Amino acid sequence: MNRMEWLANLTPTQQFVLFSVVKIIFAVAILMPIIAYAVLVERRLCAFIQDRVGPNRVGPFGLLQPLADGAKAILKEDFTPEHVRKVYYWLAPALCMIPALLTLAVIPFGSNLGNSNNRMVIADLNVGILYTFGIVSLGVYGIVLAGYAANSKYSFLGGIRSSAQMISYEIAMGMSVIPVFMLVGSLNLSAVIDYQAGRIPDPETGRLIQHSSGLLSWLVFKQPLAFLIFLVAAFAETNRLPFDLPESEQELVGGYNTEYSSMKFALFFMGEYANVILSSAMMVTLFFGGWTLPVFGLEQPADSLGKGLLHIGIFLGKMAAFLILFIWVRWMLPRFRYDQLMDLGWRRFIPLALANIVVTAILLWVRA
């Protein structure tokens, strides 16, 4: 209890600073190895899919490969070509990384650590999803800036392709989740998880009431169409195959990052993986029950440290499953043609998402 007294003697402001710093360090310290090892998993997995071995030399089973990659990125010549716009050229990789990190702030990656004060979300915004979409749409600036600043035709084409693609699928993505929030009745992401665990607020008092819940109360089973659209839009938003037109190697070399090398290229790379990880986290939160599991009472907030850690583990496990799906799809499907891609976004998904909203609205209205 000695520790607690020490904590209690701090002023609230000091406590706030302490808690925020600890939580942020914790979240970033978890995210970084995940990004590093996602790259390794991708390389190993694609090797297995193509009947190769993959990187297995650095450390046991190649487990130290991310360290070697990082060292290489720092040690390479930090080369800035003469024909670029220098300020934007330097700014673009950072701008690619920042939004990816910022999205992390509102995602509840666990319940708590045995005490309902330390909730495992960095900023529990009541408009969580609006914040997410706001930040996600900032992600396009880094790519456009990279394409413009590099003063190369490949980069330029990659940049405008990417921006057109991202804004197209952003609409489908935003609209696909609206039926979800009709059901949940709050824009807070913790509320979405509560809903999927059967904790639904009483319309009169606003207090949470535990309803019976199970696997079927996950929103993926209540809104399968919304999930499908969200999933495909997530692939398009993160520029992953089959939507990786902006960096299609055969036509555009590397797209917007053609003229980049060393650490700046590594930042683009990490930014892409951070985006993939965070869209996986969003899908887990919105459609797959977040940190909950409908067995052994794991849908309740933790009452002990061990259970709290288990919740974080469940969240990371579900996220890893999506990560592997992202990687698997990349090495299985061919690339879309650009007109097909725009067609799918605008003429298939947006009408479908709109129809889903209307049908859900009418169904809910009739039932109420």
Place this chain on the structure above:
Amino acid sequence: MRLNSTTLRNRSDWSGAVPIRPEYGWKIGWNGGSRASGIQTVTGTRTTHMQASDHPYLFLAVFLVVAVIFPLVPLGLARLWARTFSPPKPGPVKNAIYECGVESKGDAWIQFKSEYYLYGIIFLIFDVEAIFLFPFAVAFTNLTIGAFLAMMMFLLLLVEGLVWAWQKGVLTWK
């Protein structure tokens, strides 16, 4: 911090017998309710702990600073290393624009297809629409029949816009 302890007291009142209607709309959230039920269990320690949820935007500000610093550190490190140990050795070929070995001709900052521009405009309309749909979705359970019909009307107008653009062939990539 007085503010904090009073907010906490108010919240513990929430979990008491006073029935409070949930506030939907922009002050969204029965979130207060969930917090309140959390408070019940920790009444003994409530003065010693800051509620993280009292300052979500402050957290966000701190996090923004971290997120900005985060990519700048490796960039700076790489620059430092380059300065000290591997000074740049530029040359005309190394500095040239990369175009798969062929010499680059003309400017890269060219005019691009106007289709991109049209998509940009349509995007603007639909993105604003999506923002309007979020509060609608949250307030949905408490809507009157009039508000519901008005919202359906709003949706219909936008669908009409989409149909118009579709028929005009704007959505067909050429």
